Amino acid sequence: MPATDALNEEHAPAYALAPKHQLAQYAATGCLNTTFYASSGEQLAKVLELCAEIDAEFIARTAVFCRERVT
Secondary structure (H helix, E strand, C coil), X not given: CCCCCEXXXXXXXXXXXXXXXXXXXXXXXXXXXXCCCCCHHHHHHHHHHHHHHCCHHHHHHHHXXXXXXXX
């Protein structure tokens, strides 16, 4: 098993996700509201930060996919 390369919100060892994977996870889970670990504002800031690193086509495809398939 590969060594961990990041820390999660609990500061426990974890695996870092690529920006596209992170954005897809936010979009698919719909967690843009207050959670145990982050406020809605913090999550929105992270999504905007991720979008600055990702091409517009992937962002649009992610939005369409989630709108059509995620309930």
